[in-house]
Amino acid sequence: MKQDPALRVRFWGVRGSYPMPGPSTAGIGGNSSCVEVRSAEHTLIFDAGTGIIGLGRDLVRRPGAPEVSVFLSHLHHDHIEGLRFFAPVYSPEWRCQIYGFGNGAQSLQRILARLMSPRFFPVALAQLPARLNIHGLSPRARLRFGGAHPLVVAAHYSGAHPKVGVMLYRITCAGRSVVYATDVEAPRGGHDDVVKFAAGADVLIHDAQYTDDEYHGGHLNKAGWGHSTVRMAAEAARAAGVKELILYHHDPEHDDAEVRRLEKVARTIFPRSRAAFEGMELRLKPA
Ligand SMILES: [Zn+2]
Numbered sequence: 001m002k003q004d005p006a007l008r009v010r011f012w013g014v015r016g017s018y019p020m021p022g023p024s025t026a027g028i029g030g031n032s033s034c035v036e037v038r039s040a041e042h043t044l045i046f047d048a049g050t051g052i053i054g055l056g057r058d059l060v061r062r063p064g065a066p067e068v069s070v071f072l073s074h075l076h077h078d079h080i081e082g083l084r085f086f087a088p089v090y091s092p093e094w095r096c097q098i099y100g101f102g103n104g105a106q107s108l109q110r111i112l113a114r115l116m117s118p119r120f121f122p123v124a125l126a127q128l129p130a131r132l133n134i135h136g137l138s139p140r141a142r143l144r145f146g147g148a149h150p151l152v153v154a155a156h157y158s159g160a161h162p163k164v165g166v167m168l169y170r171i172t173c174a175g176r177s178v179v180y181a182t183d184v185e186a187p188r189g190g191h192d193d194v195v196k197f198a199a200g201a202d203v204l205i206h207d208a209q210y211t212d213d214e215y216h217g218g219h220l221n222k223a224g225w226g227h228s229t230v231r232m233a234a235e236a237a238r239a240a241g242v243k244e245l246i247l248y249h250h251d252p253e254h255d256d257a258e259v260r261r262l263e264k265v266a267r268t269i270f271p272r273s274r275a276a277f278e279g280m281e282l283r284l285k286p287a
């Protein structure tokens with residue numbers, strides 16, 4: 001059987017901060033951050049919010065090699081809270097690689113082990129049946145996944161998320177590229193790190209959590225919390241010269257109608273903008 005050489009991107013969780021299930025968010029989806037990027041031979045996952053739970057359930061039923069690589073942007077709860085319920089880690093057949101910014105040897109491993117220590121969770125990290133490897137990435141890492149359709153993941157550690165920083169990822173396969181830039185903030189024109197790192201990409205997946213009012217005023221001013229408004233996301237896309245912008249990491253308090261309204265706001269600045277929703281799939285044919 002001939003393999004499909006396209007790069008596929010599927011959204012499993014599109015919320016920031018915390019999950020928000022319910023009828024008012026059913027169209028966009030209520031799960032926290034998780035995106036799958038798949039080539040003919042490799043399955044990569046970006047972030048492990050609650051969206052990864054449904055993805056895990058799906059993965060263990062798919063044909064193909066029981067192998068997956070999970071890339072964490074950072075360790076805030078909304079990006080790791082689904083990892084403990086990710087089906088492949090409970091299966092001895094599966095090989096799971098987990099990557100994230102590792103400040104010194106073993107630090108990512110230590111933090112994940114703490115997350116699965118008895119006070120927080122009944123199953124310890126070391127007890128998981130899967131073959132699990134945890135890799136701390138350097139600030140400018142580059143990984144190559146070989147085969148007939150090689151795929152490259154470039155990681156770029158940025159200070160665009162206050163206090164802890166965040167890993168930006170750029171995935172390239174057959175001349176097409178997708179940039180994953182969640183949890184980033186820059187009041188005007190896009191964050192320099194994101195604009196440079198995303199230059200010319202086919203798809204930019206960008207934090208778009210707030211409205212202008214939420215960011216600049218209102219009863220709770222959210223400037224400095226580490227997130228973008230949709231306007232900032234659109235400015236970043238324009239400055240980086242990407243082909244398409246996907247608004248991501250939606251605020252859990254924004255219902256379906258509000259996310260659709262914000263999508264229109266983004267389009268006034270960058271016409272090729274779309275709001276991510278659960279189940280949304282992009283297919284990038286080789287260039
Ligand atoms: Zn987040």
Ligand SMILES: [Zn+2]
Pocket residue numbers: 074076161183226
């Ligand atoms: Zn965060």
